[in-house]
Amino acid sequence: MTRTAVVAGASGLVGRCIVDQLRKAGGWNIIGLGRRAQTMPDVRWIAVDLTNAVDCRRALNPLQEVTHVFYAGRYDHPEGVPESVEINTAMLVNMINALEPVAKLQHVHVVHGSKYYGHQLGPVPVPMVEHQARAANKNFYFNQEDFLMERARDAMWSYSTSRPHAFCDPAIDHPRSIGLVIAVYAAIQRELSLPLDFPATEIGFHAVTQFTDLALLGRSVVWMAAEPHCANQAFNVVNGDYPRWSELWPDFAANFGMKAGTPQNIKLEHWIKDKGPVWAAIVKKHHLRVSDVQQLALWPYGDYQLRPQWDVMSSMEKARKLGFQDAVDTPTMFRKQFENYRTLKVIP
Numbered sequence: 001m002t003r004t005a006v007v008a009g010a011s012g013l014v015g016r017c018i019v020d021q022l023r024k025a026g027g028w029n030i031i032g033l034g035r036r037a038q039t040m041p042d043v044r045w046i047a048v049d050l051t052n053a054v055d056c057r058r059a060l061n062p063l064q065e066v067t068h069v070f071y072a073g074r075y076d077h078p079e080g081v082p083e084s085v086e087i088n089t090a091m092l093v094n095m096i097n098a099l100e101p102v103a104k105l106q107h108v109h110v111v112h113g114s115k116y117y118g119h120q121l122g123p124v125p126v127p128m129v130e131h132q133a134r135a136a137n138k139n140f141y142f143n144q145e146d147f148l149m150e151r152a153r154d155a156m157w158s159y160s161t162s163r164p165h166a167f168c169d170p171a172i173d174h175p176r177s178i179g180l181v182i183a184v185y186a187a188i189q190r191e192l193s194l195p196l197d198f199p200a201t202e203i204g205f206h207a208v209t210q211f212t213d214l215a216l217l218g219r220s221v222v223w224m225a226a227e228p229h230c231a232n233q234a235f236n237v238v239n240g241d242y243p244r245w246s247e248l249w250p251d252f253a254a255n256f257g258m259k260a261g262t263p264q265n266i267k268l269e270h271w272i273k274d275k276g277p278v279w280a281a282i283v284k285k286h287h288l289r290v291s292d293v294q295q296l297a298l299w300p301y302g303d304y305q306l307r308p309q310w311d312v313m314s315s316m317e318k319a320r321k322l323g324f325q326d327a328v329d330t331p332t333m334f335r336k337q338f339e340n341y342r343t344l345k346v347i348p
Helices: 013-025 053-060 085-099 140-153 178-191 214-226 245-255 268-274 276-286 299-306 317-321 330-343
Strands: 003-008 028-034 043-047 068-071 107-111 158-164 196-198 233-237 260-263
Touching (some): 013 214, 107 214, 178 276, 196 245, 233 317
Parallel strands (some): 068 107, 196 260
């Protein structure tokens, strides 16, 4: 039986991975949503402004065939600025309000994140588990989850949410990528004949961290939508290993043919400001794609990922017990990312 999925935010990193997994799984008609028209193989595209309830009804009311929603939409925000609770909540509400009266919905999946637990605010109990209390701050995850719980109570459809951490993907067109940050930082340090110093604190260097390979996330959310036992629940989705930066750093250095350095407690956001000429020389020397190093990677995001001085660790036990056994080896994941950047002539 063929099902029809609507993927909100289908042109973003997460949305693209969900679309890719739906293609691989087979048996899905796929409709992508975004603010601007796109061309994607095997995807019917609809341009819609999810912040506008009227536009949602115009674009989505005809979609009677939709059975599943995969929601990976987010309202744009600068790094370090709190995301709008009101706008992000309204976007999901507008979409469901437009689809629910006309479509035979079976399941709605919404991608959230590990900020649900408040690890970005300071140390939290680890491993973080899904029944843990919400963080004591405003977060649109909470409002969206409350909406889903309330609406699904009397609906014919169920919902699920995922809580990934530190999205990782080999793509080069999204600067909010810790892999790109590390790769470009390493290339500049090497050009300056410097070791690959860790650009944060000694304490942070030895803290436990985690990552979510986006292909893994795509597989997990399609699994949640099809597994009845996942109905009306949230699930952590991370690679499943929990390395320390101090364990990863020698592998990174070896990958770039460098000596592993020591923690230097610098902010990449400031460090990068005078590195434009160095990057331009690297691009010219190695015949790379021409790029603005200030825009190629999101440097404040690098600081966000590298500077925590406490352990960050999400338990995968809940998903494991229900049958999702996929895991990703983080060092291997990063090696594949770096190799892809080289193949695409982004780094030397």
